[in-house]
Amino acid sequence: MPGRLASIALAVVLLSMVVPARAATIRITMENLVISPAEMSAKVGDTIEWINKDVFAHTATSENGDFDVNLPPKKSATFVLKKAGAIDYYCRYHPNMKATLKVAP
Amino acid sequence: MLIRWSAAAAAAILLSSPVLLQSASAADKPTDPQIAHVAYTAGVIDIKAAKQAQKKAKSKDVKAFAEDMLRDHEAVNKQALALVKKLNVTPEDNDTSRALSKQASDKLAELDKLSGAAFDKAYVANEVAYHKAVNGALETQLIPSASNAELKSLLQTGLKIFQGHQHHAEHVAAELK
Numbered sequence: 001m002p003g004r005l006a007s008i009a010l011a012v013v014l015l016s017m018v019v020p021a022r023a024a025t026i027r028i029t030m031e032n033l034v035i036s037p038a039e040m041s042a043k044v045g046d047t048i049e050w051i052n053k054d055v056f057a058h059t060a061t062s063e064n065g066d067f068d069v070n071l072p073p074k075k076s077a078t079f080v081l082k083k084a085g086a087i088d089y090y091c092r093y094h095p096n097m098k099a100t101l102k103v104a105p
Numbered sequence: 106m107l108i109r110w111s112a113a114a115a116a117a118i119l120l121s122s123p124v125l126l127q128s129a130s131a132a133d134k135p136t137d138p139q140i141a142h143v144a145y146t147a148g149v150i151d152i153k154a155a156k157q158a159q160k161k162a163k164s165k166d167v168k169a170f171a172e173d174m175l176r177d178h179e180a181v182n183k184q185a186l187a188l189v190k191k192l193n194v195t196p197e198d199n200d201t202s203r204a205l206s207k208q209a210s211d212k213l214a215e216l217d218k219l220s221g222a223a224f225d226k227a228y229v230a231n232e233v234a235y236h237k238a239v240n241g242a243l244e245t246q247l248i249p250s251a252s253n254a255e256l257k258s259l260l261q262t263g264l265k266i267f268q269g270h271q272h273h274a275e276h277v278a279a280e281l282k
Contacts, residue, residue: 032262073180
């Protein structure tokens with residue numbers, strides 16, 4: 001009996017850890033030197049996947065220094081959001097490419 | 106001031122009038138094989154300039170800019186080669202390509218005599234002028250003349266990325282002053 005209780009308790013604890021997080025993967029494309037969508041909402045714990053469809057190398061580089069993700073031609077890469085806030089980012093090689101992530105806690 | 110003016114005038118003469126406008130005369134609209142050759146040659150020119158700058162540039166921003174030019178122009182030219190192969194087109198040498206190459210090698214020799222901050226300024230100023238001229242040619246002549254849709258689309262992508270280069274070069278030039 002105590003064993004069952006313990007396992008239920010454990011399950012509850014585990015569930016409560018897993019369920020509320022419900023981390024999503026959010027896909028953002030870079031094509032023809034445009035980031036789209038240019039503005040995207042997400043939550044802490046979500047994974048951002050940037051997909052570079054261009055033949056040019058790009059980067060997703062945040063203004064605040066949180067991330068600097070390299071995106072070779074025709075490749076994708078990911079970053080897991082750790083902090084809430086509005087994060088402006090751009091491509092270091094093509095600074096005209098700009099976008100924003102709105103990260104909720 | 107006099108030097109700056111004469112350099113600007115020289116750049117304007119070299120880049121705008123004779124060569125790139127040559128193909129504009131309605132009588133001899135460039136063909137796709139010629140357009141491909143001009144576009145590829147224009148890329149090679151900027152790659153050579155970037156390689157020279159990697160060796161000679163002093164400023165960190167200028168070095169980084171040269172690296173960007175190398176990366177992007179090599180990517181465009183790789184794409185251009187793949188396209189002409191796919192379309193089974195042989196790029197055709199022409200007066201515009203030849204004149205462009207001649208001017209570019211003269212410019213390389215001229216820049217080679219400079220060093221340090223003087224080189225940085227001259228290289229970036231030439232990059233601004235060069236991208237302006239190439240973008241003008243793309244917009245007014247090469248893109249409108251291209252008949253193959255894929256070639257046209259590649260030229261349009263090229264124009265977009267080179268406009269970015271022009272802004273970037275103008276920004277670096279402003280920082281150097």
